[in-house]
Amino acid sequence: MTRIIAGFAGSLTLHVPRSGTRPTSDRVREAIFSALESRDAIEGASVVDLYAGSGALGLEAASRGAAEVALVERAKPAAEVCKRNADAVQRAARGHAAVRIRVIPRPVATYLEGAAGGIDLAFIDPPYELGEAALTRDLELLAPLLTDDAIVVVERSARSPEPAWPAGIEVDRRRDYGETTLWWAGRAPRQPVRPSQPE
Template sequence: MRVIAGSARGTRLAAPRGMRTRPTADRVREALFSIIQSRYELDGARVLDMCAGTGGLGIEALSRGASTCCFVEKDREALKCLRQNLLATRCAERATLLEMDLLRALPLLAGRGSRFSIIFFDPPYASELYTPVMRSLSSLELLEPEGLFIAESAARAILPEREGCLVRSDRRVYGDTALALYVLGEE
């Protein structure tokens, strides 16, 4: 796994051993960022990387010009690799780490008045987090009005077309990985 483009291009990213953390494949990240950059401006974007794992998505965004990224992760081994990756890519000064459960982190971020241009969500595929997280994002207003929420899942899993004010605008499948892109609509 490596950073594909931007200031940290080519930097290899550390990942924990075993299958507990499943980093987004380079080809999927490359396709995702091609989609993002064809529709949105990454320069100056505020990014939230939920279930961040090694931080590959958030670090890629920082490398391509995002101003800040908040990473939410609770696994100790993944956090160790995430810190190492932030240092290796020289992105640590623009990063915030929340070492906690995601469903506790979201109200905390909302309470701080945080709003994000782009939100990445890449939980373990078998997790039951998709619906509760989407409901929380919708009710807590963490996504900016012109923002983008991207949920990664197994290709066989079909995420809802709408959850609260989040409306699916696109879905792409790459092998066994699916990316669902959401924008804000009216409830």
């Protein structure tokens, strides 16, 4: 059983797709959100949950004060579950600050290619069988969409190699939780533009 841990929708039970997804454990979600709240990284944030599955990570952020959340999930059954869970969280939000939750039933790369940017917080929790080249492509597309203080959390198998970080994203730290590894990363500092030398 998967539940929202804290916030206005705390203890709300979430539906989980019957197959094809691997929900983040409560222990790992608690670790993620404890770290994010210590950085004051959720309140008012624009959040994307890529390979959303049930939407648990993005909806946890919504419950804790994110301003807008995009749940990106190409598999139709999982996207339908995301919609049911998002509707339940929206109902629980009555009387609290408005949060905009969108469910986007498209491939991650397609979504990122057309996204407007301004992303403060990105969760990337792909199937463990996703190839490293595909993950690298996702990160390359995500990089220019991040705000300067953005945080990127990538969840992978502990047996998977470190992601290939593209220009624009730099790794901060790694944390292991049994078979799960979290990679924390952020927007790489922008290089100052050097004034052109007079000829």
